Amino acid sequence: MSYYSFHSRSHVTPNKRYDQQMIRLNKGLQQSIYLLDKFYTKDTISGRNHMTFCVSGTTQNIYTVMIKDNNITCDCPDMKNTGEQYKTICKHCCFILFKVFRVSYADIFHS
Numbered sequence: 790m791s792y793y794s795f796h797s798r799s800h801v802t803p804n805k806r807y808d809q810q811m812i813r814l815n816k817g818l819q820q821s822i823y824l825l826d827k828f829y830t831k832d833t834i835s836g837r838n839h840m841t842f843c844v845s846g847t848t849q850n851i852y853t854v855m856i857k858d859n860n861i862t863c864d865c866p867d868m869k870n871t872g873e874q875y876k877t878i879c880k881h882c883c884f885i886l887f888k889v890f891r892v893s894y895a896d897i898f899h900s
């Protein structure tokens with residue numbers, strides 16, 4: 790399931806979800822998050838490349854962001870809690886997408 794799909798399974802309204810995502814986008818762009826390491830692995834069955842990124846957050850903890858099968862996930866608490874509830878991606882995922890890969894967030898969030 791893509792985190793960008795707007796098919797919400799829960800009671801969460803799109804506006805609330807949008808607001809929650811914008812908070813994380815701003816943190817990902819503005820806070821001091823560092824890319825420590827990255828590596829790619831090839832899935833032997835599908836032949837697809839999986840990407841793994843190690844990032845340090847503002848709390849000095851190190852989190853792992855993975856891009857796999859068109860999904861992006863992170864092992865931080867925010868992704869588990871708010872991510873589960875609102876179907877948002879955390880600031881570490883935003884950092885990877887919009888600062889490292891320079892994906893245009895205007896295209897995604899303001900279209």
Ligand SMILES: [Zn+2]
Nearest residue numbers: 863865879881
């Ligand atoms: Zn995270």
